Structure formats: structure tokens, C-alpha cells
Amino acid sequence: GAVVSQHPSRVICKSGTSVKIECRSLDFQATTMFWYRQFPKKSLMLMATSNEGSKATYEQGVEKDKFLINHASLTLSTLTVTSAHPEDSSFYICSARDTGGPRLYEQYFGPGTRLTVT
Amino acid sequence: DQQVKQNSPSLSVQEGRISILNCDYTNSMFDYFLWYKKYPAEGPTFLISISSIKDKNEDGRFTVFLNKSAKHLSLHIVPSQPGDSAVYFCAANFGNEKLTFGTGTRLTIIP
Numbered sequence: 001g002a003v004v005s006q007h008p009s010r011v012i013c014k015s016g017t018s019v020k021i022e023c024r025s026l027d028f029q030a031t032t033m034f035w036y037r038q039f040p041k042k043s044l045m046l047m048a049t050s051n052e053g054s055k056a057t058y059e060q061g062v063e064k065d066k067f068l069i070n071h072a073s074l075t076l077s078t079l080t081v082t083s084a085h086p087e088d089s090s091f092y093i094c095s096a097r098d099t100g101g102p103r104l105y106e107q108y109f110g111p112g113t114r115l116t117v118t
Numbered sequence: 119d120q121q122v123k124q125n126s127p128s129l130s131v132q133e134g135r136i137s138i139l140n141c142d143y144t145n146s147m148f149d150y151f152l153w154y155k156k157y158p159a160e161g162p163t164f165l166i167s168i169s170s171i172k173d174k175n176e177d178g179r180f181t182v183f184l185n186k187s188a189k190h191l192s193l194h195i196v197p198s199q200p201g202d203s204a205v206y207f208c209a210a211n212f213g214n215e216k217l218t219f220g221t222g223t224r225l226t227i228i229p
Contacts, residue, residue: 004161034216043221044162044207093161105150105211109161 003027004096006110013084013117020080021113023094029074030096034107035067038091050077074099084117091115121145122210124220132228137195139223141208144189148210152217153182153193156205165206166193195225203227 003026013019023033033050048069049057056069066088068080077096081088091114095107123142131137141151149170154162168175168182168191175182181194195202205224209217 006161044219046216046219049216091159095161103150103167105217106152106164106167107217109154109163111161112159114159 002098002101002108004094004108004110006094006113008113009111010114011116013115015085015117016083018080018082019084019115020078021092021094021115023077023079023096023110025075025096025098025108028096028098028108029100030077031074031099032097033071033077034095034097035069035077035079036093036095038093038112044093047079052077081115084115086117089115089117120221122208122218122220124206124208124223126223127221128224128226130226130228131198133200134197137193137198137202137225137227139193139195139206139208139225141191141193141220142189143191143210145210145212145218146186146189148212148218150211151182151184151191152209152211153180154207154209154219155202156207156222162207198225198227200227200229 005024007022031052035047036044047062050069050071052071058064071077093112095109121144152167153165156162166177166180168184184191203226205222207222208220
């Protein structure tokens with residue numbers, strides 16, 4: 001149980017285009033999902049907290065107009081990287097908190113999406 | 119302000135021996151601590167957690183120890199196996215909000 005999927009796993013896009021990444025909780029409901037970014041050999045950097053039915057909460061320094069987050073249902077959150085630039089190339093990981101689970105502090109992570117902007 | 123720190127970026131351990139990964143924190147309000155394991159190009163997977171009201175939690179080969187007075191926790195893996203080679207992150211939770219992650223320790227198990 002507690003499986004989180006991400007799609008796509010890899011994407012290559014041209015500079016200036018937009019890319020959407022989906023995060024789904026497959027066997028549980030998640031009112032809260034999180035989006036992280038990981039640079040090579042670095043820790044996970046929390047970008048934003050996605051709340052179902054309301055606006056996302058962005059961490060300091062993360063541009064909300066560039067990284068659009070939509071959490072329209074209890075099992076799906078999307079991250080759209082708008083007007084992508086090469087410096088946006090990174091590994092993006094989502095996680096979800098099981099709303100009905102016994103351990104609300106625990107986050108289940110997706111497999112990640114490797115974004116390359118050319 | 120790094121509230122969760124893993125001061126050892128890497129650790130090498132002989133197969134069959136004990137691996138000890140360390141983590142320090144500064145916020146005494148953290149109520150749960152978690153360890154995650156991560157392989158390259160994959161998302162982290164949950165290993166084990168501990169409540170701040172406990173000092174030890176064991177699950178198979180994995181044991182987490184918490185020393186609240188020292189604001190220190192450690193993950194023990196025994197016996198270490200080649201499949202344990204990965205990056206290990208400790209994370210801390212406060213009030214079921216976002217997790218705060220350490221910078222990770224790369225564990226290499228030497229056959």
C-alpha cells in the first residue's frame with residue numbers, strides 16, 4: 001500500500017516551453033502533497049506544499065508563477081514548470097501524506113521525474 | 119538555518135558489519151523523526167521512524183536510537199548488506215507539517 005506514482009519519469013523539453021508533471025496517490029487519499037527538487041549530490045529541497053482544493057504554499061525563494069501547482073483532487077497534484085530554462089533541469093520528486101493513515105507525519109514519495117531543458 | 123544535520127556525507131562499511139548513520143537536530147519541538155533510503159534517480163523510501171517520546175525503535179535489521187538531551191539520533195543497520203548501499207536521509211516532523219530533511223549520507227557496503 002501507500003504507492004505514489006509520477007508521470008512522466010523523464011522529459012526533455014526546449015527552452016521556453018512548459019512541462020507538466022503529475023503526482024498520483026494510487027491507493028490512498030492525500031489532502032496534502034509536497035513537491036521537492038533535488039540537485040546532484042544535494043539534499044531534497046522542498047519547493048511547495050500542495051493542498052487539495054486550495055492554493056499551494058511555496059517555500060521562500062520559489063517562484064510561484066514559474067512553478068504552478070494544482071491539487072484538484074484527493075489523489076492528484078500537478079506541477080507545471082512554465083517557460084522552462086536550462087537551469088530548471090533537475091530531478092523533481094513529489095510526496096503525499098496519507099490522510100486516513102495512522103501516521104500523519106509520514107510522507108510517501110514518488111519515483112521522481114528527471115527534467116532536462118535544452 | 120539547517121535544523122537537521124547529517125555531518126558525514128559518506129560512510130563505507132564492510133559487508134556483515136554494523137552501519138551507524140548519525141543525525142543531529144536543533145529544534146526541540148520536533149515530534150517524530152524518520153529515516154529514508156534513496157537510490158539514484160528514484161524517490162526516497164521510508165525505512166523507520168521514532169516518536170520523540172521514545173528512545174529506541176527496532177524493525178528487523180534497522181534500529182533507530184534517539185537521544186533527546188543531545189538532540190541526536192542514529193540509524194543502526196546490522197548486518198550490513200550490499201543492497202543497503204544508498205543515500206540515507208534523516209527527517210524531522212513538527213505538528214504534521216512539512217518534513218525537514220538532512221543533507222544525506224551516502225552509505226557504501228564493501229563486499
